[in-house]
Amino acid sequence: MLNSFLQYLSGSRLLRNEFYCRGEAFSFKYELSVILVLAENASPLRFQREDDMRKLKSKVFISIAILLVFVVFATPILAQQGEIMAGRMAGEQAAKANVNGTMWLAVGCIGGLLGVIIAYIYEPSPSSTMLLGKSPEYVAAYSDAYKMTAKKTQTNKAWTGCIVFTLVYTAVYVLAIAAANSTT
Numbered sequence: 612m613l614n615s616f617l618q619y620l621s622g623s624r625l626l627r628n629e630f631y632c633r634g635e636a637f638s639f640k641y642e643l644s645v646i647l648v649l650a651e652n653a654s655p656l657r658f659q660r661e662d663d664m665r666k667l668k669s670k671v672f673i674s675i676a677i678l679l680v681f682v683v684f685a686t687p688i689l690a691q692q693g694e695i696m697a698g699r700m701a702g703e704q705a706a707k708a709n710v711n712g713t714m715w716l717a718v719g720c721i722g723g724l725l726g727v728i729i730a731y732i733y734e735p736s737p738s739s740t741m742l743l744g745k746s747p748e749y750v751a752a753y754s755d756a757y758k759m760t761a762k763k764t765q766t767n768k769a770w771t772g773c774i775v776f777t778l779v780y781t782a783v784y785v786l787a788i789a790a791a792n793s794t795t
Contacts, residue, residue: 698749702756705737706764715765719772730769735761 718726737757742750 694746694749695752698745698752699756701741702737702753703760705741706735706757706760710735710761710764712764712768715768716772719769720776723773723776727766727769727773730766733765734758735765
């Protein structure tokens with residue numbers, strides 16, 4: 612019955628390819644994306660030697676061992692990444708809440724470029740009470756994010772103050788010159 616079915620399939624528009632796997636013949640039929648696998652002798656795949664079975668078992672064992680080693684070593688790294696991200700986010704939020712933007716805007720207005728230079732030089736530090744009982748990775752990520760975000764905020768505000776002061780000073784100067792020219 613299987614042979615008549617194979618003859619029917621080989622007579623149709625299907626492609627017929629024969630492959631040999633360890634001495635046993637298999638026919639593969641392709642029709643679009645469907646693959647029909649038909650064993651010509653209808654017997655399960657048998658290993659020729661006991662050595663083949665040992666090789667297969669050793670490959671499976673090695674594959675499982677590699678997977679377990681990866682899981683054992685990857686889990687702490689992934690957990691550490693989550694802790695680092697939490698510290699980074701908390702540091703950024705604390706910096707945004709603690710930096711006095713109005714003060715740095717005034718420093719930029721009053722000091723001009725000197726105020727901007729002061730904003731670049733001054734390095735804020737986070738409160739140590741927020742870091743009590745935290746892991747070293749969390750503390751490092753929190754501190755780095757706090758310093759970076761706070762410095763960015765204070766320099767942006769100082770530049771804004773410097774630019775605003777320069778624009779206001781220029782506008783007042785132009786108006787004073789215009790007023791002096793109109794009276795003469």
